Amino acid sequence: MTLTRAIGLGSNKILLLIVRALALSRVHPNVLTFIGLLVNVGAAALLATGRFFEAGLVIIGAGLFDMVDGRVARETNKVTRFGAFFDSVLDRYSDLGLLIGLLVWYGTIGRSSYVVLTAVAMIASVMISYSRARAENIIPSCKVGFLERPERVVLIIIGALFDRMAPVLWVLAILGNLTVIHRMIFTFQEAKRLEEAQLRPPARSSAASK
Secondary structure, eight states: OHHHHHHHHHHHHHHHHHHHHHTTOOOOOHHHHHHHHHHHHHHHHHHHTTOOOHHHHHHHHHHHHEEEEHHHHHHHTOOHHHHHHHHHHHHHHHHHHHHHHHHHHHHHHTTTHHHHHHHHHHHHHHHHHHHHHHHHTTTTTOOOSSSOOOOHHHHEEEEEEEOOOHHHHHHHHHHHHHHHHHHHHHHHHHHHHHHHHHHHHOOOOOHHHH
């Protein structure tokens, strides 16, 4: 067994114990989702004061709630349509809250170029989610793209812990908007394929042709 596999198995066992403990405590999954948002607000406040390393650690803690709320819902048979919607909405608030923290920090220290860069990254973050939600109104699924939410959160954690937030923001801004473009192209292709399939006349059965 490799070291990485052993770490992965150990982490899953710990996560399973946490999920079972939370399930036994009868805490509602939506409460866990809301606590995750509050933790991310705390991380945003740390980012706004330039305490990046501490913010990175807090974001990791918030990620724990993000990982367990859905599992607790399944463990306690409390999976609902509203729960999925609630989780998605609060994820958007969490993402934007962290970036607002960076906006405040860069504005405070007078780095206007980084304020603009953070704003572009923020636009990309919103549009990645919006483009998928809007696309899935007209096609079955639109999960394509480079930069889903887990990747964005990991990048922010790396930027905070290793004091490399500026390069991370460039990655978020560029790859984030490329992800939106990718989803637009994919949606165009899939929508066109579905429309052509609807216009194509149905194939005549062999029995009907006799």
